[in-house]
Amino acid sequence: MQRAARYIDQEPRQGGELIFAIADSWGGFSHAALLTRSPGRTAMLHVTSPCNPGDQAVGTALVQRAITAAGRLDARVVQVLVEPEQESTREMFLNGGMRSIGTLAYLERPRSRDFAAEPARPEGASTRPWCPTERALLERLLEETYIDSLDCPGLAKMRLTEEILDGHIHTGIIHPTSWSILEVNGIPCGVSLASEIPGAHCMELVYFGLAPAARGRGLGGYLLDCACRDGQRHGDFSMALACDERNISAMKLYKSRGFTQRLRRSALVAMAGS
Numbered sequence: 001m002q003r004a005a006r007y008i009d010q011e012p013r014q015g016g017e018l019i020f021a022i023a024d025s026w027g028g029f030s031h032a033a034l035l036t037r038s039p040g041r042t043a044m045l046h047v048t049s050p051c052n053p054g055d056q057a058v059g060t061a062l063v064q065r066a067i068t069a070a071g072r073l074d075a076r077v078v079q080v081l082v083e084p085e086q087e088s089t090r091e092m093f094l095n096g097g098m099r100s101i102g103t104l105a106y107l108e109r110p111r112s113r114d115f116a117a118e119p120a121r122p123e124g125a126s127t128r129p130w131c132p133t134e135r136a137l138l139e140r141l142l143e144e145t146y147i148d149s150l151d152c153p154g155l156a157k158m159r160l161t162e163e164i165l166d167g168h169i170h171t172g173i174i175h176p177t178s179w180s181i182l183e184v185n186g187i188p189c190g191v192s193l194a195s196e197i198p199g200a201h202c203m204e205l206v207y208f209g210l211a212p213a214a215r216g217r218g219l220g221g222y223l224l225d226c227a228c229r230d231g232q233r234h235g236d237f238s239m240a241l242a243c244d245e246r247n248i249s250a251m252k253l254y255k256s257r258g259f260t261q262r263l264r265r266s267a268l269v270a271m272a273g274s
Contacts (some may be wrong), residue, residue, distance in 0.1 A: 006244045018043075018073055020065055021060060031055070033062040035070055035078070040167020041159060043075035043272070049089050056092050063096025067072040070272035077158050078272055081265040090266055101152045105251065107259035108240040110201070111232055122184075122218050127226045130179040130191075139165055141181070141188050145209030150247035152267060171206045172197050177230045182214070189214035192227040196234060203231035205241035208250075220253055224254035228257065 016037030021029040031048040038044060045066050050056035054245030070078045082090045084103060094100065130138060139161045144158040156164065172195030190210040194203045205227060210220055231239050241259070245248050 005044060011037060016073055018066075020062055021067070022062070031058050034064045035066050035073060037073040037075060038079075038167065039170030040165075041074060041076040041163045042167060042182060043070050043073050043078050045070075045078050045080050045093075047089075047092065049086070050092050056088060056095070059092040060095040063093055063098065067270045068273055070113050075272045076163065080268040082268065084264055084266050086273045090268070095267050096270075098270040101155055101267050101269055102244045102246060104152075104242045104265050104267050105245050106240070106242050106262045106265070107254050108238055108262050109228070109258040109260065110238050111170045111236055112228075112258060119222055119229060124185040124221055125182065125219055125222055127182050127192075127223065129177045130181050130193075132179075134164070137188065138181075138191065141211070142207075142209070143192050144189075144211040145191060147212050149209065151209075151244040151250070155269065156168075158269065158271060168193055168195075168206050170194050172204055175234050177233065178203065178227075180223070180226060180230065184209070184214065184219065190219060190223050192223050194227050194239070196229050196237065197240075201235065201237055203237045203239050204236070205239060208241065220250075221256070224253060224257055 018035040018037075019032060020035075022033040024030040033045065033047045035043045035045055045063070047062050047066070050059050065079050078098070080093050080098060081104070082093065084090075090100075115213050142165065143156075143161055149156070159173050166231070174195050178194045178196070180192045181188050182192070191207065192205065193207040194205045196202070208224070208227070210223070214220075228239055231237055239259070240262075243252065243254060245251065245264070
């Protein structure tokens with residue numbers, strides 16, 4: 001573990017990266033960690049995968065060092081995505097101070113003519129485009145949708161709502177009708193935020209949620225149908241999203257609209273500097 005203290009720290013680049021490496025006895029580097037800043041005061045962490053117990057110990061030290069230094073990127077939260085089958089890698093991050101918040105299913109559905117028509121509308125329900133001047137409204141609505149949410153519970157509490165919204169805003173390209181507010185009898189109670197992924201011919205549903213009073217009333221299906229319809233107005237795009245596998249009702253809803261699973265990732269987080 002003595003060499004685990006021989007870090008080569010690279011100051012943050014203009015692009016928002018921070019690299020840590022461990023020197024070997026031949027003048028090269030045996031292990032490395034990369035922190036990449038993301039909008040919304042988050043940072044993604046990548047560390048050399050362990051091949052043996054010695055690698056895991058060194059990797060654990062790198063994880064600890066990266067978490068401590070993440071504030072240099074103005075990050076509040078450090079995030080990691082790991083293939084569930086990579087148990088040794090997952091253990092390395094856990095031993096380094098990260099905690100598991102769930103397993104994400106990445107779902108996608110191709111463009112379909114099924115969403116060309118106007119969706120069946122529940123009584124009193126309607127959707128409208130979100131206006132950038134309504135930032136305060138959207139922040140309040142997001143906070144309502146976090147109540148008793150089954151998507152990575154507790155994650156929203158790790159950042160300010162304004163920081164979370166900043167992250168959503170800087171994910172892809174927002175079209176005038178791709179961010180929608182669901183209203184019932186004129187009262188906002190749900191939100192659907194879909195953004196175009198540049199160069200991928202895909203719309204990503206970066207956030208989708210309902211306030212507690214709107215759940216279990218068929219409103220989620222209506223809002224999702226509207227999101228799929230509006231997403232197809234901007235090109236020959238598929239629709240993609242990530243959902244916590246424990247959110248059974250949401251997974252059932254997405255699959256009922258033709259979404260199929262592409263891959264799974266274990267999600268781990270840590271507070272920067274912890």
